Amino acid sequence: MGKVKVVNVSRKFTKDNDTSTLALDNVSMEVGDEDFVCFIGPSGCGKTTLLRIISGLDKPDEGEVYLDGKKIESPGPDRGMVFQEYSLFPWKSVIDNIIFGPQMQGIKKKDALKDAEKYLKLVGLQQFRDSYPYELSGGMKQRVAIARALANEPSVLLMDEPFGALDAQTRNILQQELLEIWQKKNITILFVTHSVDEAVFLADKIVLMSARPGIIKEIIHVDLPRPRDRTSLEANVLRERILKSLLKEQTR
Amino acid sequence: MVKKDFQILSGKSIELISICSAIILWQLVAVYIVQNKFYLPSFTDVTFAFVGIISKDTKLGLFGLDYQLPVLLVDLIYSLMHFWIGLIFALVIGIPVGMIMGWFRTINRVVDPLIEIIRPIPPLAWIPFAIVWIGLNPIAAGFLIFIGAVFPIIINTFTGFKSVSRVYVEAAKVLGCNTDRELIRYVALPYALPSITAGIRIAMGVGWMCLVAAEMFGVSRNGLGYKIWHHYYLHNMDLVLVYMLLLGFLGLFIDRALRYYIDGKLLKWRKGVVI
Structure with missing residues (x-):
């Protein structure tokens, strides 16, 4: 459940000189189980802040966030997170990076390793099992x-512009x-992108989302059939609609 | 086998030529220009003095032991004892202090001004208090080496801990590593390790430099530093040079051994990093 x-x-x-920006203003929304939700908006609209609040790394000044009815107070293993910056621990090999979380939960190294091989296979990096992060390309780092x-x-995977630093291909x-992966693992994904x-x-x-103050402007349900064709007419129509809406935000 | 050794040697030919030329120059200057063994003993004088002293034995009277050992070995054992007493104390105190200062900002603000005031005092200025507080024993020599070594360790540990990237701490937090203790143990410490080991290397260098002065004021009748003064009083300048060179080579050896161990074993994940 997620x-x-x-x-x-x-x-x-709040900055030192008493000027403050309202990054999120009275935002409410719900995400269903196994949904794939993307947050998009001009920079400064609070999309990353919202994601960080859901992860527990940041705390809201007002309001609450719940996961499956339970209030979120701090980071926890029920919410995985992938950052925009490369966040692999450079002093650990690929496999040791993957078993870090399970080991923190108190799972024995032997069992954690067995599970980790599964995830390594899921992202297709078995032959890089014992490599260190400096030996991997940007795309491989984000896969790990x-x-x-x-x-x-986790029941929810939070992703903060995870592919932002990668080349188009x-x-x-x-x-x-x-x-x-999303279809295989049946998890909810919240994905921030620009x-x-x-x-x-x-x-x-x-x-x-729109900026200053950060509010949710519109929620668009995308019912294009999967697998999607990036260049189909329907996709283009939707893209144009979103782009126009974003443009209005920026010129506002 | 011999061929391989020769290949390694020929790969280092420029370095070898440099050292050989320096020795030849030294010998020529000493024999033909200075012409005085007291002012500048020649290379051959020093070599003979070294060969002479190697065969001399003395009694090792440490911890109730009673062995006849070569005098150089006894001096070495004493010096390493002084050195390690100081260095181990510096490690045991310096690393935790640096860690706590780097991780907890308030504690840093309490401790930092004190450290900044005490740090510029040269280690040798502590000699009177080392004698008054501790007395004329190896611990007093260790204390001076401790004073010299502890600050580089504190400061490098502190810098390493302070520069831990936020993204690693946050990544660890969302993976379920939440308490300060866990974050220090699993994130900050490994991240800061290169900086800490660099601090230890600097500390060992400084500590080794303090050794001669630490042994000068009579903490024991043996030790490489003590013997420099001893032979100076006896006007054996060739032996003074033997001990000086021994101190140099040992310092070099300790540094190289440490670097080999650290870079090869502990920090192989940093291979891609340009230092």
Whole structure:
């Protein structure tokens, strides 16, 4: 199960000189189990902040966030997270990175290793089992980061522009792989992106946000059949609609 | 086998030529220009003095032991004892202090001004208090080496801990590593290890430099540093040079051994990093 409920969440960032920005203003939304939701919006709209609040790394000034009815107070292994920056521990080999989470839960190394091989296979990096992160390309690093997040068997996977730093080809391949993983593992994915193309290809629901104050402007249900064709007419129509809406935001 | 050794040697030919030329130059200057064994003993004088002293034995009277051992070995054992007393104390105190300062900001603000005031005092300025507090024994020599070694260790540990990237801490948190103890143990410590080991290397260098002075004020009748002064009083300048060179080579050896161990075993994940 992975139902996320965001209730009246506000988050204000105060700078030293008493100016404050309202990153999130009374945001409420619900995400159903096994949904793939993309958050998109102009920079500063609070999409990353919302994701961090759901992860527990940040706390809302007002409002609450629930996962399956349980209030979220701190980070926990029921929510995996993949960061935009490369976050693999550079002092650990690929396999040791993947078993880090399970080991923190107190699972024995032998059992954790057995499970980890499964996730390594899921992201197709078996031959890099004992490599160190510096030996991997950007795309491989993010694959391992996904495997590491999945190793805790979370019900929700939070992804903060995970493919933002990758080149276009690798990005397309990883999007495809992520969809396969999502279908195989039956988890909820919350995905922050700034790419309309990415959102239209991946999401069940696209959450359009606007900036200053950060609010949810519109939730678009994407009912394009899967597997999706990036260049189909329907996809293009949807893309245009989102782009226009974003443009209005930026010129506002 | 011999061929392989020869290949390694010929690969280092420029370095070899450099060392040989320096020795020849030294010998020529000593024999033909200075012409005085007291002011500058020649290479051959030092070599003969070294060969002479190698065969001399003395009694090792440590911890109730009573062995006849070569005098150089006894000096070495004493010096390493002084050195390790100081260094181990520096490690045991310096690493935890640096860790706590780097991780908890308030504690850093409490401790940092004190450290900044005490740190610039040269280690040798502590000699009077080392004698008054501890007395004329190996621990006092160790204390001076401790003073020299502890600050590089504290500061490098502190810097390493302070520079831990936020993304690793957050990644660890979402993976279920939440308490300060766990974060220090599993994230900050491995991340800071290169910086800590660099600090230990600097500390060993500084500690080794303090050794001569630490043994100078009579903490024991043996030790490489003590013997430099001993032979100076006896006007055996060739032996002074023998001990000086021994100190140099040992310092070099300790540094190299440490670096080999650290880079090869502990820090192989950093191979891609340009230092």
